Amino acid sequence: MKGKKIQEMSNEELLKHEKTVKTVTSLLCGALLVLFAATIFLNIVKKEFNPLTAVPIALLPILLININTLNEIKKEKKNRNLS
Template sequence: MKNKALTEYTNKELVSNEKKIKAITIMLGIAILLLFLSNIVITFKRGFSALNVIPLALLPILILNINNWNQLKKEKANRKL
């Protein structure tokens, strides 16, 4: 499936996608934060393990989602929605 450019979205699609990405980004951020906190506790109790790098591996996805969210907000502002 080919992604459309932001300028090709209808107003309804733009608002809908912005809401979805906002919710997903917030949930992912909370999940990564919880993983960091639990890794700190587990590291002190049991030591370092290979699973401690999972939150670091998920950070690029969070950064991409934040960038997409910001682009959608800019497009909404340009259209004055």
């Protein structure tokens, strides 16, 4: 799927790409929630700033890009009258 636009994909490729992006986005969201919870817990327990706080914040744009990609895929599926 690398380098191929969503509009140029076949129906099967589009559905497979949607499933992959959905899975990756869900896993990333779960991992970010765990990281946020862990950093908040560590900041409360140690009562000092922890450099690990920057990691989930730095990964947040990737999550937003994946969500945007999912929205584009849903629009393309609607245009093609796919389920």
